[in-house]
Amino acid sequence: MAESDSRDSKTADAESRDKVSIIVFSGDMDKAFAAFNIATGAAASGMEVTMFFTFWGINMLKKTTGRRGASSFLGKMFDLLLPKGPAKLPISKMNMGGVGAALMRRQMAAKKVQPLSGFMELARELGVKIVACSMSMDVMEVPKEDLVGVDEFAGVAAFLKEAAESKITLFV
Amino acid sequence: MAESDSRDSKTADAESRDKVSIIVFSGDMDKAFAAFNIATGAAASGMEVTMFFTFWGINMLKKTTGRRGASSFLGKMFDLLLPKGPAKLPISKMNMGGVGAALMRRQMAAKKVQPLSGFMELARELGVKIVACSMSMDVMEVPKEDLVGVDEFAGVAAFLKEAAESKITLFV
Amino acid sequence: MAESDSRDSKTADAESRDKVSIIVFSGDMDKAFAAFNIATGAAASGMEVTMFFTFWGINMLKKTTGRRGASSFLGKMFDLLLPKGPAKLPISKMNMGGVGAALMRRQMAAKKVQPLSGFMELARELGVKIVACSMSMDVMEVPKEDLVGVDEFAGVAAFLKEAAESKITLFV
Numbered sequence: 001m002a003e004s005d006s007r008d009s010k011t012a013d014a015e016s017r018d019k020v021s022i023i024v025f026s027g028d029m030d031k032a033f034a035a036f037n038i039a040t041g042a043a044a045s046g047m048e049v050t051m052f053f054t055f056w057g058i059n060m061l062k063k064t065t066g067r068r069g070a071s072s073f074l075g076k077m078f079d080l081l082l083p084k085g086p087a088k089l090p091i092s093k094m095n096m097g098g099v100g101a102a103l104m105r106r107q108m109a110a111k112k113v114q115p116l117s118g119f120m121e122l123a124r125e126l127g128v129k130i131v132a133c134s135m136s137m138d139v140m141e142v143p144k145e146d147l148v149g150v151d152e153f154a155g156v157a158a159f160l161k162e163a164a165e166s167k168i169t170l171f172v
Numbered sequence: 173m174a175e176s177d178s179r180d181s182k183t184a185d186a187e188s189r190d191k192v193s194i195i196v197f198s199g200d201m202d203k204a205f206a207a208f209n210i211a212t213g214a215a216a217s218g219m220e221v222t223m224f225f226t227f228w229g230i231n232m233l234k235k236t237t238g239r240r241g242a243s244s245f246l247g248k249m250f251d252l253l254l255p256k257g258p259a260k261l262p263i264s265k266m267n268m269g270g271v272g273a274a275l276m277r278r279q280m281a282a283k284k285v286q287p288l289s290g291f292m293e294l295a296r297e298l299g300v301k302i303v304a305c306s307m308s309m310d311v312m313e314v315p316k317e318d319l320v321g322v323d324e325f326a327g328v329a330a331f332l333k334e335a336a337e338s339k340i341t342l343f344v
Numbered sequence: 345m346a347e348s349d350s351r352d353s354k355t356a357d358a359e360s361r362d363k364v365s366i367i368v369f370s371g372d373m374d375k376a377f378a379a380f381n382i383a384t385g386a387a388a389s390g391m392e393v394t395m396f397f398t399f400w401g402i403n404m405l406k407k408t409t410g411r412r413g414a415s416s417f418l419g420k421m422f423d424l425l426l427p428k429g430p431a432k433l434p435i436s437k438m439n440m441g442g443v444g445a446a447l448m449r450r451q452m453a454a455k456k457v458q459p460l461s462g463f464m465e466l467a468r469e470l471g472v473k474i475v476a477c478s479m480s481m482d483v484m485e486v487p488k489e490d491l492v493g494v495d496e497f498a499g500v501a502a503f504l505k506e507a508a509e510s511k512i513t514l515f516v
Contacts (some may be wrong), residue, residue, distance in 0.1 A: 018508050021312070023342070025206050028264065030399055034515075036368050042499040047508070049392045053204055055281045056265055081266065082423075093371065093400055094425065107418045111483050135209075139283050156213040164190050164339045170367070170515040171206075171342040195514070197378050199437065228437055253438060291397075306428055311455050312480045328385040336362050336391070336511045343378075343514040 004064045019166040020049045021159065026172055027056025027082070028072060029089035029101055029116060032052075035172040042168070043126035051123070052159040054133035060086045061117070063133055068143050072149035075141030082140070086116040125150055130155075131158065173318075193331065198344055199228025199254070201261035201288060207344040208291035214340070215298035222338075223295070224331040230312060232258045233304055233319045237300070247313030254312070257289040279305035297322040298325045301321055303330065321334055361513070363510040364393045365503065368515055371400025373433035373445055373460060378441040380463035386512070387470035394510075395467070396503040400475035401516075404430045404460070404486060405476055405491045412487050419485030428461040428482070468493055475502065 003097055018106070020042045035051065043049045049107050055084060061086040083089050087105075094100040105115060114122075131152045135145070152158070163169045178189055196207050208224065214222045234256040253311045255261050259277075266272040277287060286294075296302070303324045309316070316325060324330070336339045364386045368379050386392045386467075396474045397405055406428040427433050431449075438444040449459060468474070481488070481506065488497060496502070507513045 012419050020504075021340075023206070024208075025344075031369065034367070034398060037500050038367075038504070043502060045501060045502070054206060070280070072279075074275060074282070077275070078279075103418055105431070107416075107422075108483055109419070113479065114482060127481070135285065139280055139285060145209065157208050157217060158338070160192075160210070160214050160217060160219070166340075167340060168504070168510075168513045169340045170363075170513060171344050172369075172514050192511075194379070195382075197375065226378060244451075244454070246447060246454070250451075275364075307457065311452055311457060323469070328381050329389060332364075332382070332386050332389060332391070332512070338512075341512045341514060343516050 018047045018168075019162065020047050021163040021166040022049070023159065023171045023172075024049045024051055024053045024057035024060075025055050026092070027059040027089060028088060028091075028092040029086075030091045031071040031172050032057075032060055032086065032089060033076065033116055033119065034117070035170075036116065036123055039128050040119060040122050040126055043123065048122075049126075049128040050131060050159070050162045052129060052131045052133060052154075052162075054136045056082075058132060058136050058142055058147070059083050060120070061130070061150060062142070063148045064088075064148055072141060078140045078142075080152050086120055089116070105167050120149070134146075177283070186266040190219045190340075191334065192219050192340040193335040193338040193342075194221070194223045194342045195331065196223055196225045196229035196232075197227050198264070199231040201258070202259060202263045202265075202276070203234050203344050204229075204258065205288055205291065207342075208295055210286065210342070211300050212291060212298055215295065215300050219296075219299075219339075221295075222301040222303060222304060222331070222334045224303045224326075224334075228254070230308050230314055231318070232261055232292070232303060233254050233322060234314070235318055235320045236260075242341045244313060250312045250314075258292055261288070261305060292321070304330075305329050350404075360368070361504065362391045362488070362512075364512040365507040365510040366393070366395045367488075367503065367515045368395055368397045369399050370432060371403040371428075372436040373448065374435045375516050376401075376433060377460055377463065378402050379408035379514075380458050380460065380467055382514070383472050384466050384470055386462060387472050388466065391511075393467075393470075393472040394503070394506045396475045396477060396498075398480045400426075400455060401429050402476060402480050402486055403489070404433060404464070405474070405494060406486070407490055407492045412489055416485060420436075422484045422486075430464055433460070448477075464493070477503075500505065510516060 039049045059082050064085040091148050092102045129151050132150045134153045211221045231254050236257040263273045301323050303326050304322045306325045385391045403426050408429040435445045471497050475498050476494045479496045
């Protein structure tokens with residue numbers, strides 16, 4: 001069941017490849033890092049990976065420029081206060097107004113670990129499916145045009161279908 | 173092994189239905205929302221869902237009125253400081269002393285998303301099994317009478333039995 | 345596939361025993377508690393358990409004394425600011441500079457729940473496999489000599505292999 005590494009022939013042996021489903025609820029840099037590390041590791045070893053971004057997890061999919069933004073007062077507040085893109089995420093501990101996150105990014109670079117944006121790029125190259133939660137986008141008033149690199153906009157039902165066929169299911 | 177749950181016609185196809193097991197450790201409104209969204213989505217599509225509430229997750233099962241309360245000093249502190257029921261939970265980010273949680277609830281209502289209490293009600297109607305962790309209740313001195321809508325009081329062993337038969341296992 | 349409960353003949357039927365894989369990302373006492381409670385419960389009921397400690401989860405594996413420490417400025421900061429060992433972890437809510445964590449430990453002791461260190465000891469006795477994430481150790485400049493009770497130092501690929509064979513996979 002786990003013998004295939006054929007990244008290219010995605011459709012052909014979809015049935016026989018091990019699946020991994022990850023819900024990315026968190027908008028923290030360190031947790032996002034863990035999620036993409038697992039996702040790319042799994043995809044590189046031939047597994048079929050789906051990441052379902054919901055709630056704060058939507059933040060890291062946002063474009064950093066040229067956004068359309070929200071219309072209501074609360075939507076504008078979300079737009080103003082929430083980070084846009086992988087380079088702006090806080091860390092879950094010792095963030096210290098962003099200083100901790102900056103230091104962590106620096107330390108990772110010093111240790112030759114690629115940045116979160118690099119991991120996200122790698123995930124796309126390896127065929128990881130990026131799904132954005134449509135309900136979260138509606139609540140936070142994030143239009144599709146404000147996100148980048150999303151393969152599918154869907155609800156929880158779509159995720160559950162993938163997850164029920166997955167060997168590994170995680171909530172990050 | 174899991175055939176005794178006859179809420180409706182649950183017994184008939186218990187063996188053949190996909191199972192989902194969710195540990196709700198968090199007491200944050202946004203995470204609870206995600207957990208119940210997944211749980212109700214899964215139950216609505218015919219899966220058999222068990223939610224195991226432990227630690228801060230116990231808070232959302234509490235009655236809002238008529239509580240008996242704890243006896244020891246620390247138990248009284250937990251009773252005083254921890255939120256009671258779904259409408260009182262903080263959010264995990266930007267809670268700002270409850271203002272953030274209130275704004276989030278308001279935005280969800282504006283977007284016609286039902287409140288957490290509605291999702292919890294729906295979960296019960298759909299036959300989601302609500303289990304409260306007995307060890308957490310003991311540590312936090314929460315008597316059974318203070319909780320509402322619980323199907324079973326159990327320890328981690330009971331959860332593991334369900335989880336080992338589940339297609340989807342999540343820690344929220 | 346799930347019919348064996350033979351704790352003793354660990355090697356003999358390794359293939360047929362249910363597996364549990366837990367990623368311990370969090371460095372919070374309460375979450376660590378939940379993770380070890382699940383791990384020991386599963387191991388006690390005959391399952392094969394692997395815990396993969398990454399990021400802040402590394403903290404609880406640290407020796408409390410005789411550490412070699414890090415070399416770079418940031419490494420020294422991590423060394424200085426992050427807790428060492430299970431007795432020093434904060435709790436995820438109401439930590440209040442450590443007061444909350446201390447009160448929680450006290451309450452658990454009053455309720456005859458063993459401390460986290462006891463659960464960790466029990467996990468080792470029950471044969472739970474403790475894996476430390478080598479990338480996290482590199483980034484945080486934690487040398488192997490500073491950790492205690494680790495069975496294996498490995499990357500995400502090793503975890504994925506175990507997880508793909510597991511009935512229960514959790515991210516804590």
